[in-house]
Amino acid sequence: MTGQEPAPGFAHWLLVRRSTEKKRLAGGRIDYEYAFFLVHAPTGTPVPEMISRAGVRWKIEEDNREGKQLVGLGGYQVRTWTAWHRHVTCAMLALAFLVVQRAHHRPCASHRGPRRSRGRGKSRSRDASPSNPLTSRFTPARTAQALLPGIRLSVPALATLLALTILTPHHSDAYQLQQHHWRTEHQTRAAVAHYRRRDDALPTRLRPWKHADQERSRTQDLLL
Template sequence: MTTVAEAASWARDLEALAIRISPRFCRLEARERARRYLAGLLAPLERKNGWQLAEAAGDASPDSVQDFLARMRWDADAVRDDLRAYVVEHLGDPDAVLVLDEIGFLKKGERSVGVQRQYSGTAGRIENCQIGVFLSYAGRHGYALIDRTLYLPQPWAGDEERRRTAWVPETVAFATKPKLGLTMLERALDAGVPCGWVAGDSVYGTDSAIRRTLERRRVGYVLTVTSGQRLWPGTVSDWVEEVPADGWHRLSAGDGAKGPRLYDWARLPFRGAPEGWSKALLIRRRLGDGELTFYLTCAPEGTALADLVWVAGARWTIESAFEMAKGEVGLDQYEVRSWTGWHRHITLAVLAFAFLTVLRKAAIKGRGPSRLGGRLDPADRARDSTPASPPPASADSRHLRRYRLVILAKTSSAESKAIALEAPYQNR
């Protein structure tokens, strides 16, 4: 149970976060509105819409909330940069995984910026919705969303009247989801975000520009591709026959709601990697029905199969982050129609979710909330960085996961009995 002292300390930490982003707001009124908006997103309200956020702030109507999101002068992209720095300060891990994914926001009508009938992975079908592309940060201290952008479909990008009504900046042109994802990746890497890996689904894995950029920047990746992905001399699905009888290994990609996510995995190397690195096709076989999933990987030479499996499993953290951010900070409960309003609400919601992640980290480690405002002392850093088992020796060992997965069994059959393991990557 939360004590009065703990609650007061958390309030002070939230106040410190509001002060941290305050230079991004030109006027005192906007700064106060930002603090109240964050507090409302974190409050136990039934919904985090304009009316309820206004009531929580003591306003008689949602006009001030709408004015804050639409008309007051402040820079949401600068707040995004503050968010990224905040996450790195508290959750930074040199072996972390940057994860790309998108989420659909169901909408009625046609006036909300970027809305149209399009496929939503969230709904699993074509719906009237907006699509947001996100970048998350997942490491041994927790995971949080660190970047976001709204996907603007071609019909919107080429319609001057709709752009004007929705306040879409003139500098914003049509860009594919992989292009938007690559822009966010480069922004994070240029800012020095510590990480060793990138993961993403086939929307991003099939994009060669993303893979080439990561290879050039010497960042490892485990990216999902479709079964029809070309890989000479055929497609990735043709390579399954090349897996030897003893080439399948039963591993857990981390814990899910029902325990370890167990699959059979195989790795088939292929040429074309930068010096000191290796490329491979990673194949996941589902137990029971044998359904296959394919990944293209690039990793430092000597990287264990278990490390690649861990990175593949880390992709699920962004889906968990979406669900928690919806339920806890109202990520999808906005009532704005403009480009500016969408990015402002989403940025502050993601910042509120990062704050909760930092609180969880402190609680799990047994530290009091008063420690949230500062960095770890040298003793803490030394203790936290001790590996559970030595990483594989290589010139690029700084990229390898310090907490290693445990191989359960070497098997040619999905029916082989698995040895119990201790999963190193827990849902937080």
């Protein structure tokens, strides 16, 4: 940093990067684009290593963007360092799981549709078995030619597939209604608590909760 001496055994360098071609910059002028990096590295660090480390920052920014978009890396609402550390650790583990699963994924093969004959609209294949609708239109010799290489599954696509299949719970209608009533009840209790804390009169639709809470408190006192 400006005005700070390097740590013992370290040194400061100024790394300058220039674009290979001229670009249109701010103000309309055409010139080379420059980027500057202040390097704080051990003394004797080779220049190629500095360049390699400076290029890693783009991958770090990409990882941070994917972490915020996919696993909620920036969605924490905490005030202590311990809670923040736990949230970030869980988010990084989730992102690492997605990246590892994506690394094990093999490129898929897409099927090319069969060519129709120019005669009566029937397929040229006569030896295919009609029991399998996928292979019934391909002869064994043409099946290998019909398989085309597909792109690899991306990390966002993998996260979407997991969210739609494995991570999506499937509950009955009765369970969904029960959860809805539970949320509504607790939201209403929270609203009543806010009115009481401000010493405001309860709205007409919430006045029955006053007697219900009194009966609930008496029942808890009897149980205790």
